[in-house]
Amino acid sequence: DTVLTQSPALAVSPGERVSISCRASEGVNSYMHWYQQKPGQQPKLLIYKASNLASGVPARFSGSGSGTDFTLTIDPVEADDTATYFCQQSWNELTFGSGTKLEIK
Amino acid sequence: QVQLQQSGAELAKPGTSVKLSCKASGYTFTSYYIYWVKQRPGQGLEWIGYIYPGNGGTYYSEKFKGKATFTADTSSSTAYMLLGSLTPEDSAYYFCARQGFGVMDAWGQGASVTVSS
Numbered sequence: 001d002t003v004l005t006q007s008p009a010l011a012v013s014p015g016e017r018v019s020i021s022c023r024a025s026e027g028v029n030s031y032m033h034w035y036q037q038k039p040g041q042q043p044k045l046l047i048y049k050a051s052n053l054a055s056g057v058p059a060r061f062s063g064s065g066s067g068t069d070f071t072l073t074i075d076p077v078e079a080d081d082t083a084t085y086f087c088q089q090s091w092n093e094l095t096f097g098s099g100t101k102l103e104i105k
Numbered sequence: 106q107v108q109l110q111q112s113g114a115e116l117a118k119p120g121t122s123v124k125l126s127c128k129a130s131g132y133t134f135t136s137y138y139i140y141w142v143k144q145r146p147g148q149g150l151e152w153i154g155y156i157y158p159g160n161g162g163t164y165y166s167e168k169f170k171g172k173a174t175f176t177a178d179t180s181s182s183t184a185y186m187l188l189g190s191l192t193p194e195d196s197a198y199y200f201c202a203r204q205g206f207g208v209m210d211a212w213g214q215g216a217s218v219t220v221s222s
Contacts, residue, residue: 042212096150
């Protein structure tokens, strides 16, 4: 299985820029996607194929990367962005990262 | 708009089965895969597999072979997942999701399964 590694948690202040990383144990081409999950809710697609913004997602969210290293950036961060962010690859079967919990101070 | 409406919470005894449903609306049910995902409380997401309602084709990730069985009723635009031989490790939230453009672009609200004697 392709293992996706994410930092467990981050804390930032509103208005700042935050980058959330995801490293794959093997190359996944550009088949990396990002989801936001707020407490008690289902995940929501933010970014697909590394850098494409999903429909209805604010332009504050962006994605980059290819191969094994990928980044989700939120700029500027808002209080409503408090959530856990998961990366997911679909190049080799399908696996998820363990999630990065983002706290807004 | 695209919606996936899942069935309610289930409480089941070890060794029994539960069948979860996922009713789709707002799109052509037979043209998209339905994926199923498991999430244990406070933990990450695990992909279980998928069904393609257009032809009934299914795929299961290795870990869930023998545990989950997918079916679909095209007349009611509803996908189902049967979880068998339940153990406490099956206690979790289960989500269905539509696969569009290779990603899960719409999700159900989730269904809680609790396995306890």
